[in-house]
Amino acid sequence: MPELPDGVEAPVDGSLPDISMNKPFSAYVHVPFCQVRCGYCDFNTYTSHELGPGATPGEYDNQLLGEIALAGQVLDGGRPLETIFFGGGTPTYLRAGQLAHILGVLELVFGFEDGAEISTEANPETVDEEYLKTLKEAGFTRVSVGMQSATSHVLATLDRLHTPERVPMVIDWARNAGLSTSLDLIYGTPGESLDDWRHSLSEAISMSPDHISAYGLGIEPGTKMGQQVKRGILPDTDPDDLAAKYEIAEEVLSEAGYSWYEVSNWSKPGHEARHNMAYWRNNNWWGFGPGAHSHINGTRFWNVKHPRAWAERLKNDQSPAAAREILSLQERAEEDIMLGIRLAEGLPDTAGLAGPGEAPGRAELAKRRHKTMTLAHDGLLDPRRLANGRMVLTLKGRLLADTVIRELWD
Numbered sequence: 001m002p003e004l005p006d007g008v009e010a011p012v013d014g015s016l017p018d019i020s021m022n023k024p025f026s027a028y029v030h031v032p033f034c035q036v037r038c039g040y041c042d043f044n045t046y047t048s049h050e051l052g053p054g055a056t057p058g059e060y061d062n063q064l065l066g067e068i069a070l071a072g073q074v075l076d077g078g079r080p081l082e083t084i085f086f087g088g089g090t091p092t093y094l095r096a097g098q099l100a101h102i103l104g105v106l107e108l109v110f111g112f113e114d115g116a117e118i119s120t121e122a123n124p125e126t127v128d129e130e131y132l133k134t135l136k137e138a139g140f141t142r143v144s145v146g147m148q149s150a151t152s153h154v155l156a157t158l159d160r161l162h163t164p165e166r167v168p169m170v171i172d173w174a175r176n177a178g179l180s181t182s183l184d185l186i187y188g189t190p191g192e193s194l195d196d197w198r199h200s201l202s203e204a205i206s207m208s209p210d211h212i213s214a215y216g217l218g219i220e221p222g223t224k225m226g227q228q229v230k231r232g233i234l235p236d237t238d239p240d241d242l243a244a245k246y247e248i249a250e251e252v253l254s255e256a257g258y259s260w261y262e263v264s265n266w267s268k269p270g271h272e273a274r275h276n277m278a279y280w281r282n283n284n285w286w287g288f289g290p291g292a293h294s295h296i297n298g299t300r301f302w303n304v305k306h307p308r309a310w311a312e313r314l315k316n317d318q319s320p321a322a323a324r325e326i327l328s329l330q331e332r333a334e335e336d337i338m339l340g341i342r343l344a345e346g347l348p349d350t351a352g353l354a355g356p357g358e359a360p361g362r363a364e365l366a367k368r369r370h371k372t373m374t375l376a377h378d379g380l381l382d383p384r385r386l387a388n389g390r391m392v393l394t395l396k397g398r399l400l401a402d403t404v405i406r407e408l409w410d
């Protein structure tokens with residue numbers, strides 16, 4: 001699992017330097033349990049035999065209440081939530097009633113904006129019709145299903161527990177329950193051909209979800225798959241294969257009426273994930289649960305990773321924050337660019353050049369103009385959008401987003 005950044009010590013009472021709530025507010029709820037650990041997965045999650053008493057799924061909703069109450073106090077009531085996202089791990093490893101319980105307490109403490117987007121991730125084998133109906137009745141509006149692939153051999157390489165046939169059933173149940181639907185796909189798995197990938201895309205489209213995310217497989221050294229690659233049991237991912245599959249995704253999804261709105265995300269019109277947008281627009285959010293990250297007005301903090309350590313802190317009336325960093329204006333501007341450039345709406349061409357309310361200097365403007373013109377010339381920024389004062393990635397730019405970010409900051 002990736003290590004947390006260093007940061008500086010966070011106060012034990014969880015207090016923050018700036019609790020003005022003048023930006024939209026979101027909540028992320030991390031559920032750190034899975035039935036099995038997929039070989040490629042680097043997220044902060046545990047199987048039940050890795051955790052003993054004090055960190056069981058059955059007690060998790062009650063433990064979370066401690067952190068929700070703490071956040072309510074620290075933020076002096078905060079403000080109504082615009083988006084809430086339950087992610088994992090496998091949130092649907094908990095009973096539907098537990099998810100409803102957590103949601104109810106979030107509403108009690110912060111309230112919800114009218115039309116709040118309330119999503120959960122779901123592994124296909126963990127939910128049925130009844131489960132999804134209960135979520136809808138509890139106030140959930142959206143479910144994001146971990147399909148990953150429609151090909152059995154790819155699912156097997158990824159250690160997934162579901163069959164391809166299960167996913168359309170889950171999408172039907174979710175839609176019938178009145179939930180908005182999203183599918184997660186992974187491309188670039190060892191052994192996946194271009195035709196396998198086309199097949200996964202066309203199966204996903206045939207279910208007509210409102211939203212589709214497609215991620216290039218990342219192989220991290222600390223995972224089972226990372227070890228298999230190191231020992232030569234599996235081949236590493238191939239950047240050319242990943243790029244070709246990204247281009248196929250764009251072609252097939254756009255033909256089917258899905259538009260990209262972020263490098264890895266496509267949706268039908270009006271179905272962009274508002275929670276994702278809150279991250280990319282660098283709004284405020286509180287991340288609840290072990291290892292969860294939060295961002296409130298330029299202060300980033302993150303919780304201790306292990307579920308038992310996290311629960312112990314809360315039991316002792318201490319903040320579970322492991323550390324925090326308070327970003328300088330320069331760092332905040334860098335982050336705004338790093339996140340915002342990934343969006344189809346792009347950024348103003350002067351983004352990050354001056355602090356709030358200041359005008360950029362002539363020298364900085366000239367330097368930025370030279371860079372953006374070069375990036376457009378190299379086919380990474382859209383020249384027509386640039387002519388209208390916006391930096392928006394082209395298809396090639398989406399494949400090389402990190403290069404664009406580096407160029408803009410050099």
Ligand SMILES: C[S@@+](CC[C@H](N)C(=O)[O-])C[C@H]1O[C@@H](n2cnc3c(N)ncnc32)[C@H](O)[C@@H]1O
Nearest residue numbers: 040041043088089090121146184215216217218
């Ligand atoms: C952390 S998972 C949690 C959702 C759920 N447990 C599942 O697996 O379906 C969220 C999504 O991240 C993506 N993901 C996880 N690990 C990945 C990796 N190493 N490379 C690319 N995508 C990954 C998968 O598409 C997955 O659906």
Ligand code: SF4
Nearest residue numbers: 034037038041088089
């Ligand atoms: S089910 Fe999801 S969160 Fe759990 S190990 Fe697999 S990819 Fe990771």
